[in-house]
Amino acid sequence: MVSPGNIRLALAILVITAIIGIVAAITLKGSHQAALPEPVSRQLPQNIDMAIHSARFYEVREGRAVWELVAKKAEYDKSGDVANLSDIRMEFARTATAGAITVTAAQGTYSSKSRNVALRGKVHVVTETGVIFDTETVDYVAARSLFRTSDKVAFRQQRLTLIARGMELDVKSQKARFLKDIDAGVAGSKSHR
């Protein structure tokens, strides 16, 4: 006959074994979880939903590329309309009436809805004929094919150099209008007759 003492002993051993098993399981699971890489969505800033490296954007009109923009990184927020860009290069194709234009900037945004581009930080514009603009902020208004800033801008065209505040550059006609406080100089020509 099995004595009550033995039954109690067996039960105690059973309980202790169970506790040890549970503790082991928890410890194993804990270490296993740490080894798993964090899910991608948790690496990006909170408001960013998707990030693309070496992103390329185009604007095409009537089957012809108007401009191409390359960004080292493009981050999309939840709405998916606006891409936050960094390390930007934007090239406007040469047309029958105007030469190519190259624009570089540190950061910016591209709105897929309006197709507008906002460029911020060391904005540098160079036209095919060597006209140069430097400023800190510029907005490209797609509907008007127009670059626009209200910031200070430095400009060089052949021997003419100037500093002004506020500028509009029409990409098609390549006419630039400087809006305020023009301080310009025409360098003397090198040749003497």
Next chain:
Amino acid sequence: AAHKDRSSLPIAIKANELAADNKGKTAIFSGKVVAKQGDITIYADRLTINYGDKKNDVEKIEADGNVRIVQENRIGTASHAVYESKLGRITLTGNPKIMQGADTMSGNIITYFIDEDRSEVSSGAGRPVEVVIHPTGKKSNAGTR
């Protein structure tokens, strides 16, 4: 005396606005324009820089509207002026007038030679040449045609 080519002198320009036409090779300054080159100052409502065909060449500078040109004690006024810095001369049209001290000269077209203290005035379009020289004033070598 031969004219002096002033195109090697830099020109400083202040204005309210500028329209730079990259293809048309012009830069149009407007609004209280003040342009200085050496001892010459040009005031005007509008100043247009015309680039030449050769790269970095400034062919001529045109001033329009309330044009006033000041060089030491010589003042020229007109509604239009063309400054050719290579030839060292300014051609004034549109009621042109030159004042030097108390002496004055007016006509249809006045050509103002910058480095020769000399101006030429011609009549036309119903505007006779008028030269007023005050005996006590400094003689200005006014040629007439």
